[in-house]
Amino acid sequence: MxxxxxxxxxxxxxxxxxxxxxxxxxxxxxxxxxEFCYLPNCRVLKELRNKSLNFSPEAQATLEENWINLDDIRNTLKYGDVDFSKSNKPYKNGKIYLIEGKTTQNEEINITMINYTSKVILEKIEKK
Missing domain, CATH: 1.20.5 (Single alpha-helices involved in coiled-coils or other helix-helix interfaces)
Incomplete structure (x- = not known):
């Protein structure tokens, strides 16, 4: 042959x-x-999703404005993109991450989170 x-x-x-x-x-x-997460973006988002989520006063005030809800935050933590140029830097005894995502109304948002060893704090939510 x-x-x-x-x-x-x-x-x-x-x-x-x-x-x-x-x-x-x-x-x-x-x-x-x-879930098989081998890429850096997927691994960071999975780690942030698996820890308990707390809110800073600034993020809580933004959530009360009703242009964004908790489902938008969850979707951003599942499908968002981590901006590594501004992330993974030491910040208040943890590491800071900037995640880009969209709301259910298709508005682009940036959420800033601080990753500690046992919890995650949603620091702020911004429209792009």
Whole structure:
């Protein structure tokens, strides 16, 4: 058998095997609630979501203005983008993170959070 036919058979089998592995193992991981976060943005957001969330007085006042709600904050912590040029810097015995996201009304927002070892404080919420 020629080399190009061997290569085609090999690649076809490899792709078929990868499809089945992703299909079955992916479904198994989803059923157990496992999330695979290997990229830095995903890892930071997952860490911030898993800790208890506290609010600073400034953030609490912004939430009471009713242009943003807690669901917008949760969605930003799930689907937002961490600005690493302004994040991961020491701040008040923790590290500060700036996360860019959107509200349910599709307004762009920036939230600033301080990550401590046992909790996360929502420092401020700003419109872009």
């Amino acid at each position: 020629k080399l190009k036919y061997r290569l085609v058979y090999y690649l076809f089998g490899l792709l078929l095997g990868l499809f089945f592995v992703i299909k079955f193992l992916g479904a198994k991981a989803e059923a157990k609630g496992v």
